Amino acid sequence: MDVVIPCPAVRTSPATGGELHLAGPWRIATTDHRLTTVARTVRALLEPHLGDRLLPPSADDGTPDHGGPGTGPAVLVLALDAESPAPDRAPVGVSPRGTAEPVDESHRLTVTRRGITCRAATPEGVFRAATTAIQLLAASTDRTPCQELSDAPRHAWRGLMVDPARGYLTPGELRRVIDLAALYKLNVLHLHLTDNEGWRLQLPSVPELTSDRADGSPGSLGEYYTVEDYRALQDYAADRFVTVVPEIDLPGHCAALRAALPDLPAAPAPEGLAGRFPFVPPLDLADPATKAVVTSVLTEVCRLTDGPFVHIGGDEAVGMTADSFVLAVRELRACVRAAGKRPLAWQESSRAGIGAEDIVQYWVDVPMMDLPDTEEELAGRPDLLAAGHTLDLIRALRQFFAPADEDLARVLDGGGRVLLSPQSHLYLDRPYPPDVIPAEQAESVSRLGFATYRPRGVRPTAAWDPTSHGVPDARIAGIEATLFGESIEGLDDLTVLLLPRLTSVAEAAWSGRAPEWEAHRARVARHARLWQDRGLSYLASTEIPWP
Template sequence: MNAVIPRPARQATATGGELPVAGPWRIRAADGRLAAVAGTVRALLEPHLRDRLLPPDADGGATGSGPATLTLALDEEPRAPHRTTVGISPRGAAEPVDESYRLTVTERGITCRAVTPEGVFRAAATAIQLLTTSAARILCQELTDAPHYAWRGLMVDPARGYLTPGELRRVIDLAALYKLNVLHLHLTDNEGWRLQLPAAPELTAPRGDGAPREYYTTEDYRALQEYAAERFVTVVPEIDLPGHCAALREAMPGLPAAPAPEGLAGRFPFVPPLDLADPGTRDVVAAILADVCRLTAGPFVHIGGDEAVGMTADGFALAIRELRALVRASGRRPLAWQESSRAGIAPDDIAQFWVDVPMMDLPDTEEELADRPELLAAGHTLEFIKALKAFFAPADHDLARIVQGGGRVLLSPQSHLYLDRPYAHEVTPAHQVEAGARLGFRTYRSGGVRHTADWNPAAHAVPDERIAGVEATLFGESVGGFDDLTTLLLPRMVSVAETAWTGRQPEWEGHRTRLARHAQLWEERGLAYLASTEIPWP
């Protein structure tokens, strides 16, 4: 068997032939339109083949005896995909881009064919996996495949756990190797503001004590988007408003607080959300979003809209409508977390579903709370938990609001796709107990790789035509460095990538066996991972 993830839709194995892996390899673009794709594929292959990858000037010519060849070719005629692709194209196309491909392994090399450069690149990602996860030889075979969901995303959170531009490039490479095509950057939150904006230089200016801030310059951001585009990954920035705004308030003091519900003051601490009914605040936010939209090459800008604690329902609805309008006025398409549905939903709106009260898995009694050491360690009392449930109660109806309003749902349920969930102690190997105990958002119940892999998009009863796509998220509260990030991502991100591509959860026994052979790929790329005891590692 091959160990490709996501598992291809169809596989036909030829009789008797094998392709040796160990010798030298060259990359050949059979069509001049694929020259740039060939260069990107070469860059992705280098950590694995190293000096066995021949230099570009050896790529020309037809395949013959000697080096094996990875050939990239465009089909002349469109080919029907083997799955029906649904959802929103992250590149803004009216219809999903054709990413279907055909990959052929012969005794002389691997050929990647598709109608579009995107499809050729997805085939090349499959070829890289075959070369990395196979032993000495690959059986001659033909694979044909296409995605189910057009939007297949990963969100990371540099606002809380800063990642350098170089580290984000490594995340993009990892995403591309598993056919994810969106990198959602949570750029702002209470803990930090990470994007330099000409209209608001104070957001990234040194702090009052002279301490520098960590952020992406406008040139960093442009270069990162170009790097992602070469790998057919779209960058979606998130400016989280009107709540989660402590970093903005620190840099721009004096903005008035949004009107709060009666009886809330003094009960629980919260950062006052922004009041978008205030003309001065609206002007500040308008300048910020205009800059973000101008700097963003892709068609989408995420406006946040989650957890606006300390804001009336009317004030929140007004804020969401203003934020959407400001993004649209700058020529970009807004999306927001599911709470935005409470401001109304239209067919052009996308809302990211992440939570309902049952999914939060919170206790109802003191006895149940006593059995949840992670909640006790976080200082949660039953009074606080009851208030939390009351605050999130409207979330139980957000999904229905989105669907009934004709909008699209981006599926990111906290229960399975939040990859900041701690790993369960019982699946953590002895040599990673410290990391397992430290990493993850500590108020979540812990889980394993199988827990993530068992998620089924159909469980939410959202019609396929109303689903924008699938996106895993990893918030950065516990991320202290790049190794922490990848340990939380791997292996679980790979399981989400399988589900996002195929439209259904993988069959566990086969999936875990294939996962085991991907450790070599991660190690060759210098990526830390959790060696879960659920997986039969070599």
């Protein structure tokens, strides 16, 4: 059975046929010292699936072959091979590792009756092949056909954003998320580290941001990543060829920062806004004290970050004038660049001007928000009513988000790059509809997801086509799923919202197209075993033919 996600581009079978029995025992072999770390990482990823069927490292003697079938353990061989298949087209987008050209991740995987061989021209390509091998071992039954699989990515940036600012995840839980991302060939973990609800990164230059506050005001509340946590997390991710991108969300979404530093003035507000709707006043980057704090924060975040990118936020800055917002975005960009990193920001930042070096994360337009127009339509949206939405509030939301309809054109006209994260399909904090939730999960799953999003199941996410937004290939930075943490109370909540939907995002990001639904759902069904081995909760959606 075909179990690999993303589905390999080329699959061939030998004329002699045959099968590989997967029971093992298994050993890992490589003769190249450049793959020592890759071999160690692959072993760690395999352990939950093979257990004592994975022989100890002492058995990994570096010999890539050994007799015939049945004469010894099966072997997973990792090999650098300059003649491995080069991609038939260059990947689209920006390398998350900051290289001028994306790293070659093309690879070939050969299954014989004696084992599996992973070949590529680069260690990263070998690792991608090895994740395919891990899926074969974890999601297949007791055997798999002899075959050769060749593959290469369509998109260079394949990301997942999680939100510990609202739904804190321990460093150990984040490592499990990194493992999951790597197994599906994602290569970016975007950490939304700050928001109104919390500040999750220790910065010794501004210790107030993670000091405990007895009044219960927004902030760290004792849960944050120390400098040592953050550095160790980046090292762990790098071993899996995943780049960590931190986000410090400014100038809005700043209640936690304001609670720690309460004397910073509010940004100038638009006339007539005060008193109509509640909002946290954004920061005023024209204020010298505010600018000094923000400069200190971003400079230290850049210093602590190994990767080349730092995300500055820039979304939903409710309560500041257009001029004040433009100034803030320009100051934030300049600060990150002065510290030697490349800034990313949400699409609203395009209103501060766009150049060829700018990358914006596209997430919303008004049609995508799916808002009702009349009281009758609102009455048919229990999700919005339960969240306290009135028609007056919905009209205000339409007005506030109206400029978003032009953001994509602004980016393209200005020569910038687009990181595709459309709310309609790639926001995985969207609730599941009741009709796809099995009865035994109804109570635990029904509370998950952002209440104002119309619920959607697995199939709508799988239907997303990366080309549907009309962004030319040369202007796509990459693809990134997001999962904001308003309803998250732990790792189980997070993975139930991610799985099975993350699999189709990984498919689209790697292959550049939506998967064929019937074949995809059959492959997804086999991955329940992989998730169970790893202790990951998931939605047993009725859309999937689980074994």
